[in-house]
Amino acid sequence: MPVPALAITNIAKSFDRPVVQGLDLTVPAGEFYALLGPNGAGKTTILRMVAGLLAPDAGTIEIFGTDVRKDPVAAKRLLAWVSDEPMVYDRLTPLEYLDFVAGLWQVDPARARNAANDLLDILGLKPHANELCGGFSKGMLQKVALAGAMIHDPRLIILDEPLTGLDAGSARQVKDVLLEKVRQGVTIIMTTHILEVAERMAQRIGVIAGGRLVAEGTLTELRARTGRESTLEEIFLELVETSSATA
Numbered sequence: 001m002p003v004p005a006l007a008i009t010n011i012a013k014s015f016d017r018p019v020v021q022g023l024d025l026t027v028p029a030g031e032f033y034a035l036l037g038p039n040g041a042g043k044t045t046i047l048r049m050v051a052g053l054l055a056p057d058a059g060t061i062e063i064f065g066t067d068v069r070k071d072p073v074a075a076k077r078l079l080a081w082v083s084d085e086p087m088v089y090d091r092l093t094p095l096e097y098l099d100f101v102a103g104l105w106q107v108d109p110a111r112a113r114n115a116a117n118d119l120l121d122i123l124g125l126k127p128h129a130n131e132l133c134g135g136f137s138k139g140m141l142q143k144v145a146l147a148g149a150m151i152h153d154p155r156l157i158i159l160d161e162p163l164t165g166l167d168a169g170s171a172r173q174v175k176d177v178l179l180e181k182v183r184q185g186v187t188i189i190m191t192t193h194i195l196e197v198a199e200r201m202a203q204r205i206g207v208i209a210g211g212r213l214v215a216e217g218t219l220t221e222l223r224a225r226t227g228r229e230s231t232l233e234e235i236f237l238e239l240v241e242t243s244s245a246t247a
């Protein structure tokens with residue numbers, strides 16, 4: 001079997017109470033995977049552990065076979081983490097910021113500049129490429145952060161609510177970038193509360209509730225599980241209600 005992009009085995013994490021409990025999750029290479037779940041379900045906590053920003057209390061996480069805790073630098077090279085709170089330096093222009101990030105990853109400068117120009121173009125930021133980020137709206141900063149996360153050609157891109165706060169045009173640009181990456185063979189894992197986005201973009205959907213994976217599959221498989229022709233919204237609500245009743 002080919003090495004999956006992400007293999008999570010039995011991870012757990014507690015803060016003042018258990019937040020992630022015995023979670024297994026495997027995402028094959030090249031897949032667009034959406035992670036859904038109610039507020040507080042543990043989605044961000046899971047992704048922060050995958051990105052190496054938070055240590056699990058138990059279990060293992062592998063990115064293309066590389067253990068995130070044993071070899072964090074190698075694992076981080078393979079992935080990009082795009083948080084829902086973009087961190088971009090105010091006093092840099094998008095082009096300077098992308099040069100800076102590419103430098104941290106030791107990407108060849110000429111290659112990085114080409115990639116930066118392509119990303120800024122597709123994200124509609126070309127006209128602002130030489131303006132200071134300090135004057136940008138949150139949506140523009142989100143797009144600069146996304147471009148920065150992709151500059152080292154990651155094989156796995158993890159995004160936490162990437163479309164929140166974006167207008168229709170910006171959301172379209174971000175979706176186009178992500179779909180193009182998937183066409184190129186990159187794996188994408190994304191949380192979203194916009195069920196229509198999960199329905200249209202993702203090949204498989206995982207539903208998290210109470211820190212556990214309560215269902216997973218293609219939309220057709222999830223429909224089969226609930227046993228009727230439902231919308232993703234109906235399936236989602238049913239799965240989450242069932243899981244909280246069981247808990």
Ligand SMILES: Nc1ncnc2c1ncn2[C@@H]1O[C@H](COP(=O)(O)OP(=O)(O)OP(=O)(O)O)[C@@H](O)[C@H]1O
Binds near residue numbers: 015019041046
């Ligand atoms: N650093 C922390 N310290 C204490 N509790 C935390 C911490 N991070 C997350 N939590 C708690 O863990 C639970 C899960 O939070 P998490 O952000 O992972 O959920 P989520 O599924 O991403 O939610 P949302 O959809 O609202 O973003 C919440 O109850 C949250 O308050």
